[in-house]
Amino acid sequence: MPLNLENLRSEKFATRVPDETLDNFVKNAGEYFTALDRDISKINPIDAIDIIPAMAAFAEYFECESRWQQLTLHALDVLRKGISRSLIHEFASFSGMSHVGFAINDLANKFPKAQPFLQGINKILCNNLLKYMKKSDTVEFMTAANYEVILGLSGPLSYLLSINEKNEQITDLIEQIVNAFIRRSKDTTLLGQQMTGWHYYPSKVEKAYMTEDAPNGIVNYGLSHGMAGPLVTLALAHKKGLRLNGLKGAINGLVAEFMRGLYHDEDNTVQWPGRITAEQYLGLEPKQQVPRQQSWCYGSVGILRSLYIVGVVMGDRQTEKFAIDEMVKIAEMPLEKYMLSQPIVCHGLAGTAAILDIMYQDTGRREFLTKVTEMVEVSATYSTEIFLESEKKIANARSISSRATLHEHLEGYNGIVQTIFSILKGRPTGHEKRLLML
Numbered sequence: 455m456p457l458n459l460e461n462l463r464s465e466k467f468a469t470r471v472p473d474e475t476l477d478n479f480v481k482n483a484g485e486y487f488t489a490l491d492r493d494i495s496k497i498n499p500i501d502a503i504d505i506i507p508a509m510a511a512f513a514e515y516f517e518c519e520s521r522w523q524q525l526t527l528h529a530l531d532v533l534r535k536g537i538s539r540s541l542i543h544e545f546a547s548f549s550g551m552s553h554v555g556f557a558i559n560d561l562a563n564k565f566p567k568a569q570p571f572l573q574g575i576n577k578i579l580c581n582n583l584l585k586y587m588k589k590s591d592t593v594e595f596m597t598a599a600n601y602e603v604i605l606g607l608s609g610p611l612s613y614l615l616s617i618n619e620k621n622e623q624i625t626d627l628i629e630q631i632v633n634a635f636i637r638r639s640k641d642t643t644l645l646g647q648q649m650t651g652w653h654y655y656p657s658k659v660e661k662a663y664m665t666e667d668a669p670n671g672i673v674n675y676g677l678s679h680g681m682a683g684p685l686v687t688l689a690l691a692h693k694k695g696l697r698l699n700g701l702k703g704a705i706n707g708l709v710a711e712f713m714r715g716l717y718h719d720e721d722n723t724v725q726w727p728g729r730i731t732a733e734q735y736l737g738l739e740p741k742q743q744v745p746r747q748q749s750w751c752y753g754s755v756g757i758l759r760s761l762y763i764v765g766v767v768m769g770d771r772q773t774e775k776f777a778i779d780e781m782v783k784i785a786e787m788p789l790e791k792y793m794l795s796q797p798i799v800c801h802g803l804a805g806t807a808a809i810l811d812i813m814y815q816d817t818g819r820r821e822f823l824t825k826v827t828e829m830v831e832v833s834a835t836y837s838t839e840i841f842l843e844s845e846k847k848i849a850n851a852r853s854i855s856s857r858a859t860l861h862e863h864l865e866g867y868n869g870i871v872q873t874i875f876s877i878l879k880g881r882p883t884g885h886e887k888r889l890l891m892l
Contacts, residue, residue, distance in 0.1 A: 455517070456487045456525075462515045468880030469811070469823075471830055478834035479874055485838045486871050487512065489860055491521070494528055497861060499536020500549050502529040504863040507560040507884060508872055526561075530571070537578070544582035547609025547888050548864065551579040555613050556884040573619065580623050583610055587627070590634045597671070599654045601638060601684045603890055607631050608683030615690050616887050632691050632698055635684045639704035644670060647736050650711060652681045670732040675715055677756035677890060678800070680729070681708055686760045686890040689767040702768075709764060709773055712757060719745045723787065724780045728752050748784055748792040750805030750889060755784060759809045759891060762816075781813055785821040789828060795848060797833040797841065799869035804833055805889070811877045812891050830874055841867050 463480045471479075490505065497505065509526045516522040533554065536542055543550030555575050562568040589595045600606045611631045614624055640651045655671045656664065660679075674680030685708040692701060712726065719725050727734070727741050729752075734741040750756045758777045765774025796802035807829035814822035836844065838860060845858030863869040863885060876883050886892050 455484050456491050456521060457484050457512065457515050458517045459484045462512075465878075467878040469826070469830075469878050471827055471834075471878070475827075475831045475834045476878075479830075479871075479878070482834060482837055483512070483871050483875070486860065486867055489838055491525065493861070494525055497529065497532055499533050499541050501859075501861040502533040502536065503542075503549070503553050503557050504866070504868050505529045505861055506533070506557045507863075508868055510561045510564050511872060511875060511883065513564060543605065545579055545586065545607075545610045546605045547613060548604045550605070550609070551575065551582060552610040552613040553888065555579055555617070556888045559617060560884040576617065576619055576624070579610065579613075580627055583627050583631075584623075587630045587634070590630065590637075595634075596638060596651075597653075597655050599656060599660065599674070599679065601635060601652070601681075602674075602679045603683035603687075604678050606683065607634070608687045608890070609888070611687045612690060612887065612890060615687070615694050616884075628691065628696065629698065632688065632696060632701060635688055636698065636700040636704045638684070639700070639707050644732055645736060645738070649732065649736065652684070652708075652711070653732060653735070664729070666731060668731045672729055672731055673735040674729045675712065675726040675757065676728060676752040677760060678751035680752075681711060682757050682760040683890065684708065685712070686763055689764040693767045705764060705768060709761065709770070712761060717743045719743070721745070721787070721791065723783060723791075724754050724758070726754065726757055745791070745793065747794060747801055748787075748806055749794060749801040750809060750891075751800050753801075753806070755781065755806050755809050758784075759813065762813070763890075763892075766816075778813075778817060778819070781810075782819060782821050785810060785813075785819075785825040789825075789832070796845070797836045797870050798865050799873055799885075799889070800864045803829045804870045804873040807833065807877060808873050808882075808886060808889070809891055812882060812886065815880065826877060830877060833870055833874060836867075836870065838867055841870070 459480050462483060506529050513522055542554060545551050547553050558568055558572045558575055562572045601608055603609045614628050638651045642649050642651055650673060653671050653673050656668060676682060688701060688705050715726055716724050725746055728746060730741050733739040747753050748755050758781045761773050762777035765777055794803050794806065797804055799805040807826050810822045811826045814826060842858050846856045849856035857865060859866040861868050863872065872885060882892055
């Protein structure tokens with residue numbers, strides 16, 4: 455077994471959990487890194503991106519330093535070859551060059567010898583972004599879903615704002631993206647009515663996941679694919695001292711958009727409609743107002759965390775208080791009301807627990823800590839075997855092929871282990887920045 459489980463078990467963690475929960479987590483972490491040791495020769499470049507920060511996070515608990523080096527260097531080599539073969543998205547913060555940047559930055563923070571590689575990654579990312587931003591004045595650019603955090607520009611903007619390296623090219627790119635978002639924030643006209651500029655036409659990939667036709671486009675409130683992405687990143691740009699004409703107005707406009715779009719369910723829990731058609735947004739067709747998963751990607755917890763960040767950064771006490779009050783109500787809900795059937799980060803317990811943990815660190819409200827502890831307890835019951843079997847059952851019930859993976863962060867076991875470890879340590883990582891939780 456690569457990890458020294460006794461050393462991990464005896465760690466003085468910042469967040470206290472029951473002994474049984476800690477024992478389960480330690481065992482699961484050991485299982486994960488044993489599987490990684492077994493699978494290392496088979497990993498692909500996308501796996502490698504998420505494996506590298508896991509190696510950085512658990513480096514001190516490895517039994518053998520040389521084995522840690524072998525595994526880490528192999529992952530770096532697989533990643534390097536994937537980049538050279540163009541298997542990594544040009545700039546995305548999920549399976550793209552911004553994702554790589556976040557991962558290598560976590561490694562370089564602990565092991566400075568990785569700095570030259572990180573600088574090379576940053577150079578490639580900036581060149582790719584400069585090329586992409588040349589299209590920013592086109593109609594196609596201004597009506598696409600290119601502002602989101604998964605595959606769009608909110609991801610690289612967050613990354614460029616977070617890194618220590620600053621030069622004229624990086625500063626220019628930050629301003630270009632922010633200015634594109636400011637332009638995007640201006641209302642347009644559609645079907646004879648005023649339409650938010652954040653409206654877009656879905657790609658073929660997104661259409662494949664949609665149950666409704668949307669010939670006139672859609673409006674998306676989610677954090678993973680919607681308006682919450684630019685809401686957070688514009689606020690982070692303001693926090694970094696950027697003062698461009700229209701920036702504050704764009705932020706305030708997005709806050710107003712979310713306040714207009716909310717509703718409360720039968721339990722008086724605040725909700726947003728997720729992804730809706732243009733007709734639904736304009737009130738020409740009805741939209742469902744039902745309880746939704748309390749997840750990072752589309753749930754209220756992700757949106758409320760976004761609004762909280764904006765409230766704090768912009769000195770908007772009303773929005774900050776609204777976000778805290780509504781999040782406390784969610785923290786006090788029974789866990790079954792969260793509608794989360796998986797322990798993963800994206801739409802599962804780990805991602806929501808990470809948000810509530812950061813809310814606890816920011817506010818000191820015990821309601822958040824209580825729910826985080828409960829979620830960690832449940833998540834820690836999933837061994838690697840139980841996780842893979844559970845994911846297979848869920849996929850079968852939905853008549854889809856299982857996408858269960860051990861080494862991916864967003865929807866895999868890697869993310870569960872790293873997130874619980876981050877919560878126990880009381881120390882958020884690059885993952886939480888990449889997910890716009892910070």
